[in-house]
Amino acid sequence: xxxxxxxxxxxxxxxxxxxxxxxxxxxxxxxxxxxxxxxxxxxxxxxxxxxxxxxxxxxxxxxxxxxxxxxxxxxxxxxxxxxxxxxxxxxxxxxxxxxxxxxxxxxxxxxxxxxxxxxxxxxxxxxxxxxxxxxx
Numbered sequence: 091x092x093x094x095x096x097x098x099x100x101x102x103x104x105x106x107x108x109x110x111x112x113x114x115x116x117x118x119x120x121x122x123x124x125x126x127x128x129x130x131x132x133x134x135x136x137x138x139x140x141x142x143x144x145x146x147x148x149x150x151x152x153x154x155x156x157x158x159x160x161x162x163x164x165x166x167x168x169x170x171x172x173x174x175x176x177x178x179x180x181x182x183x184x185x186x187x188x189x190x191x192x193x194x195x196x197x198x199x200x201x202x203x204x205x206x207x208x209x210x211x212x213x214x215x216x217x218x219x220x221x222x223x224x225x226x
Contacts, residue, residue: 107215174219
């Protein structure tokens with residue numbers, strides 16, 4: 091089998107804050123932005139890497155999602171336990187300082203982990219956990 095990861099999805103509850111975070115702080119390019127108001131599906135990804143994207147999607151927009159499920163999703167997002175992603179960069183400390191200066195909630199400063207990587211963690215505007223490891 092020849093499989094690749096094309097797109098992963100993270101929820102958002104404020105499209106403008108998500109755009110500012112992923113585009114302006116992380117430097118991702120915007121590849122798509124459809125919908126209106128707060129119900130927008132925004133696709134972003136690293137410049138020069140069109141084969142990998144993140145879809146920022148409104149949670150619970152699927153008509154099959156019940157009201158109870160929407161409440162659960164909202165509660166999990168508020169606690170920061172609904173979505174997460176692991177990214178990598180060769181310039182971990184510089185990226186971390188830029189994101190911290192941009193006001194992101196810091197979860198963990200750059201740390202040498204006992205299992206052999208150096209990484210950090212912060213939350214995006216929707217509460218998603220963003221872990222970033224230093225690429226060698």
